[in-house]
Amino acid sequence: MTLMHKILGTAAAFALSAGAALSEPAMIYDLGGKFDKSFNEAAFAGAEKWKAETGETYREIELQSEAQREQALRRFAEAGLNPIVMAGFAFGSILEEVAADYPDTKFAIIDMVVDAPNVRSIVFSEHEGSYLAGMMAAMASKTGTVGFIGGMDIPLIRKFACGYVQGVKAANPDATVIQNMTGTTPTAWNDPVKGGELTRAQISQGADVIYAAAGGTGVGVLQTAADEGILSIGVDSNQNYMHPGQVLTSMVKRVDVAVYDAFMSGADLETGIFTLGLAQDGVGYAVDDNNAALVNDDMIAAVEDAKAKIISGEIVVHDYMTDNTCPVK
Amino acid sequence: MDVMPKWADVVLIPVISLVLAALLSTLVIVAIGEDPVAAVKLMVTGALGSTYAWGYTLYYATNFIFTGLAVAVAFHARMFNIGGEGQATLGGLGVALICLALPWPHWALALPAAVVGAALFGAAWAAIPAWLQAKRGSHIVITTIMFNFIAASVLNYLLVNVMRPTGSMDPATAKFPPGAHLPTLHDLLAPFGIAFSRAAPANISFLIAVVACVLVWLLIWRTRLGYEIRAQGHSEPAAVYAGIRPVRIIMAAMLVSGALAGMMAINNVMGEAERLVLNSVEGAGFIGIAVALMGRNHPFGVFLAAILFGFLYQGGAELALWTNIPRELIVVIQALVILFTGALDNMVRMPLEKLFLALRKDRA
Structure with missing residues (x-):
C-alpha cells in the first residue's frame, strides 16, 4: 500500500507543481x-x-x-x-x-x-590522496618497507596503488613497497580473513606500515596490523577510530x-x-585524537607542503587511468 | 521404485515444497514487520503482471534454462558439473571475442557465430576437468569448482589488462558493434501486433533456450549416445560389459554440458549487456544446479523450474525497488525455495511415500 501511496503521491506532486518537481x-x-x-x-x-x-x-x-x-x-x-x-x-x-x-x-x-x-x-582524485598517505607511510616506517593491500584487481584500485607508491618514493626513494590484491572475484571486497593473511605475509617480508584499499577486507588488514603491533592506513571513510593509536591515518574520499x-x-x-581532489577537500588524510600521537610536526609539515604543491601543479601525481601504467613500482 | 504414482513425484512433491517455502518466507516477512500479502502481490505483479515484468522474468529464466540443462545432461552420466559458473564465464569470453572481431552486418550472421563461440569456449573449459575425471579419476566436483575460480581470474586478467579500452574505469570490453545487437522480444513480437515492453532484456536467446530443451530431450532419450550416457550413469560396470567406453561417455557428456553452460552467454553478454563485464554470470551456474534438481533432470522440468527461478529473481528485484525489505532477506526467501526443493526433498518425499504405501495397503 505504501508503494501505491508513493507512486500516486509522486504523480500528484508532479501534477501540482507542473515542472518545478x-x-x-x-x-x-x-x-x-x-x-x-x-x-x-x-x-x-x-x-x-x-x-x-x-x-x-x-x-x-x-x-x-x-x-x-x-x-x-x-x-x-x-x-x-x-x-x-x-x-x-x-x-x-x-x-x-x-x-x-x-x-x-x-x-x-x-x-x-x-x-x-x-x-x-x-x-x-584518489591518486592525490593516496600520494599523501604514501608519504606518511614512508616517514613512519622504520624498516623502509611498506605495504599495499587492494581489494579486487581493477583499474580503480591500481590508481590508488600507483598514487601511494609515488608518495612513498617521494618521501624515501630507497623504500620498498609490497603490493598485493586480495582476489579477482567480488568477494575480494569482503574477505577480512584473507586481508589478515596478506597482512601477516607482508609483515614477514618486513613491512611495518600497510595501506588497505579493499572495502570490507580492510577491516581484517587493520585488525591484524593492530594485533601484530604495526601501523595501518584506512580508506574511504575515516577509519582511525577502529584501532586508536594503531591506525596511522585514513585516506578519506568524501563520497x-x-x-x-x-x-x-x-x-x-x-x-x-x-x-x-585535494583542492576541493574531496580526498585527503585524516588527523584526529586517535592518531595524533602517531603523526609528528615534521610529517604534517612535509605532507602539507606536498599538498600545496599538488594543488598548485608543482607536483604532478601520475594518474594510472590516463595510460594504464604506473611509472614507479 | 514405484512407491508413488508418477504424478505425485513430478507434481505433488515440488508443489508441497514450494508451499512450505512460501509459508516460511511469510514468517520471515512478518518477523521484520512488513506485510506479507502486499509483498507477495508485489512479487507476482512485478514478475508476471506486465510484458515488462515477463521480459525480465524470461531473461533470467533463459540463463537458468541453459545452466540447468548443463547440469542435467552431465547428471545423466552421474557427473556432478558444479562448473557451470566458470563455463558460462568462458562462454562470455567466446561471445565477446567473436562479436568484437568483425563489424557484423546483421545479427542473423553474428548470432550463429556467437553460439558456436560460446559453446566451444564453454566446452573447452569443461574438457579439462572431464579428461582428468575420465583418465585420472580426479573427482569432477572438485576440479569443476576449482575451474570456476580459474575462470574468474582469467577473465579478470583479460578484462583489466588486455581487453579494456584505455582510460576506461570499468573493467569491461568495448561495446559490441550495432550489427551484433540481438532482437528483443519487443522486436520479435511487434510484427504479430503484440506490444511487448521495449525496456525488458528478454531476447531471441529465449527461443534458442527452448530449442536447446528439445534438443537435449532428443539427445538423452532418442539417440544412441544418450542411451549410452544413461547406461553409464546407472551402472558403469554394466555399461562397460555392454561395450560402452566410459572415457568417451564422460568426455561427451561433459563437453555437451560445458557447451550448454557456455551458451548462456548469448543471453546475458550478447543479448543484455552487449559487452563483457566482470561477474556477468552472477551465480547462474550455481542456480542451474537447483534448477536441474527441481526439474528432475528432465528438459521440460528444467524449463518450468527456470521460469520459477526467473520469477523469484524478478519478483525479488521488485521487492528491493519498492519495499524496505533488505536484500539479504530477499536472498533468504530465494534460498528457502532452493532449500526445500533441492536439499530437503526427502523431507516431503518420505512422509508422502508412507502415505501412498498406506493407501495402497488399504486398497489391497
Missing part, C-alpha cells in the same frame, strides 16, 4: 551493498545526513544483479524520482543510454564521467559529501563534471 531523490548502491564499511556505506551516510537535516525521505535500492542496473534506473526515473544518484563506475555505459531517454530527470554518478546534459559526474550535495540541490542539480 517536488519529488524524492533516489540512491542506488552498487553490488557490494550499503553496509560495506567503505564506499557504499559512505554514500549511505551522505544520504542519511541529508535525511536527518531536511526531515525528508528518499528511495534506495541495493543491487543484486548486473541486469538490475538499467532496471532500477528506468523504474526510478519513470516513478518521477529526482535526482537519481548512483554509486559506482559500473553504471557508466548504462547511464549513457538511460539519461537520454529521461531528459527531465537529473542523474548523478560517482567515480565515472558520463557526458550527457542531465548528468552530474563526480570523480575523485558522503558528494551524495549529500546532490540530494541538497534536488531537481535543480547542476550538471557537468565535478572532479574532487
Whole structure:
C-alpha cells in the first residue's frame, strides 16, 4: 500500500507543481551493498545526513544483479524520482543510454564521467590522496618497507596503488613497497580473513606500515596490523577510530559529501563534471585524537607542503587511468 | 521404485515444497514487520503482471534454462558439473571475442557465430576437468569448482589488462558493434501486433533456450549416445560389459554440458549487456544446479523450474525497488525455495511415500 501511496503521491506532486518537481531523490548502491564499511556505506551516510537535516525521505535500492542496473534506473526515473544518484563506475555505459531517454530527470554518478546534459559526474582524485598517505607511510616506517593491500584487481584500485607508491618514493626513494590484491572475484571486497593473511605475509617480508584499499577486507588488514603491533592506513571513510593509536591515518574520499550535495540541490542539480581532489577537500588524510600521537610536526609539515604543491601543479601525481601504467613500482 | 504414482513425484512433491517455502518466507516477512500479502502481490505483479515484468522474468529464466540443462545432461552420466559458473564465464569470453572481431552486418550472421563461440569456449573449459575425471579419476566436483575460480581470474586478467579500452574505469570490453545487437522480444513480437515492453532484456536467446530443451530431450532419450550416457550413469560396470567406453561417455557428456553452460552467454553478454563485464554470470551456474534438481533432470522440468527461478529473481528485484525489505532477506526467501526443493526433498518425499504405501495397503 505504501508503494501505491508513493507512486500516486509522486504523480500528484508532479501534477501540482507542473515542472518545478517536488519529488524524492533516489540512491542506488552498487553490488557490494550499503553496509560495506567503505564506499557504499559512505554514500549511505551522505544520504542519511541529508535525511536527518531536511526531515525528508528518499528511495534506495541495493543491487543484486548486473541486469538490475538499467532496471532500477528506468523504474526510478519513470516513478518521477529526482535526482537519481548512483554509486559506482559500473553504471557508466548504462547511464549513457538511460539519461537520454529521461531528459527531465537529473542523474548523478560517482567515480565515472558520463557526458550527457542531465548528468552530474563526480570523480575523485584518489591518486592525490593516496600520494599523501604514501608519504606518511614512508616517514613512519622504520624498516623502509611498506605495504599495499587492494581489494579486487581493477583499474580503480591500481590508481590508488600507483598514487601511494609515488608518495612513498617521494618521501624515501630507497623504500620498498609490497603490493598485493586480495582476489579477482567480488568477494575480494569482503574477505577480512584473507586481508589478515596478506597482512601477516607482508609483515614477514618486513613491512611495518600497510595501506588497505579493499572495502570490507580492510577491516581484517587493520585488525591484524593492530594485533601484530604495526601501523595501518584506512580508506574511504575515516577509519582511525577502529584501532586508536594503531591506525596511522585514513585516506578519506568524501563520497558522503558528494551524495549529500546532490540530494541538497534536488531537481535543480547542476550538471557537468565535478572532479574532487585535494583542492576541493574531496580526498585527503585524516588527523584526529586517535592518531595524533602517531603523526609528528615534521610529517604534517612535509605532507602539507606536498599538498600545496599538488594543488598548485608543482607536483604532478601520475594518474594510472590516463595510460594504464604506473611509472614507479 | 514405484512407491508413488508418477504424478505425485513430478507434481505433488515440488508443489508441497514450494508451499512450505512460501509459508516460511511469510514468517520471515512478518518477523521484520512488513506485510506479507502486499509483498507477495508485489512479487507476482512485478514478475508476471506486465510484458515488462515477463521480459525480465524470461531473461533470467533463459540463463537458468541453459545452466540447468548443463547440469542435467552431465547428471545423466552421474557427473556432478558444479562448473557451470566458470563455463558460462568462458562462454562470455567466446561471445565477446567473436562479436568484437568483425563489424557484423546483421545479427542473423553474428548470432550463429556467437553460439558456436560460446559453446566451444564453454566446452573447452569443461574438457579439462572431464579428461582428468575420465583418465585420472580426479573427482569432477572438485576440479569443476576449482575451474570456476580459474575462470574468474582469467577473465579478470583479460578484462583489466588486455581487453579494456584505455582510460576506461570499468573493467569491461568495448561495446559490441550495432550489427551484433540481438532482437528483443519487443522486436520479435511487434510484427504479430503484440506490444511487448521495449525496456525488458528478454531476447531471441529465449527461443534458442527452448530449442536447446528439445534438443537435449532428443539427445538423452532418442539417440544412441544418450542411451549410452544413461547406461553409464546407472551402472558403469554394466555399461562397460555392454561395450560402452566410459572415457568417451564422460568426455561427451561433459563437453555437451560445458557447451550448454557456455551458451548462456548469448543471453546475458550478447543479448543484455552487449559487452563483457566482470561477474556477468552472477551465480547462474550455481542456480542451474537447483534448477536441474527441481526439474528432475528432465528438459521440460528444467524449463518450468527456470521460469520459477526467473520469477523469484524478478519478483525479488521488485521487492528491493519498492519495499524496505533488505536484500539479504530477499536472498533468504530465494534460498528457502532452493532449500526445500533441492536439499530437503526427502523431507516431503518420505512422509508422502508412507502415505501412498498406506493407501495402497488399504486398497489391497
